[in-house]
Amino acid sequence: MTIIDGKLTKHYARVWDYCHELLRSNPGSTVQVGVTVNPDQTTYFHKMYLCFKAIKEAIGRDASNQVYPIAWAVVDIENKANGKWFLELLTEDLNLLDGGGFTGLLEATKEVLPNVERRQCARHICANFRKTYTGMEFNNMFWAASFSTVESEFLRKMDDIKEVDPNAYENLLARHPHTWYRAFFRTDVACEAVENGIAECFNAIILDARKKPLLAMFEKLGCT
Structure with missing residues (x-):
């Protein structure tokens, strides 16, 4: 793999050249x-953000229900x-202002897109829920509640869960259901x-690309 893609250290040495080439060619x-910079001040990690502004959504679905990305970043840790940092750059690129008219995950958007x-x-809610309440019955009842499009339907589905296990009902109510069911x-x-x-x-889709050194990974991402 080193012969094919080169050493990781050489990839990091060319980060700035790669940046300028992307700007020149796109x-x-x-x-x-x-x-x-790490706390010991002896090592550092380049963070790279790429945003191709020809597409107007960060990640979305088109009229044919196809998924397309607009931006991605490589960071030292999530x-x-x-x-x-990523959201601030994305907000500036797409002129998202305060985030009105968009959806986002709870914690990630609080400061940048109020x-x-x-x-x-x-x-993810279902995966954590099923750690305690196992079986297809709970799984099916959870998704029936989540896909409810009106509040009365959601309440009926939740009552079904309550009849089977009141603790499961309370568990889901504690997870802010207005953020994960359609009626709200x-x-x-x-x-x-x-x-x-x-x-x-x-x-x-990008699992194979993520195994490659930095710049080879970006080239693979661009062709995916």
């Missing part, structure tokens, strides 16, 4: 590089600081998704 795009409609991924979603946003499948789809 007019109108945004490429930014930051540096994260944390709040790096998430905020008016975004905050949601949770129902699939704003109609002006026009996004009915209850789970983060759009991002998960992209992550599944």
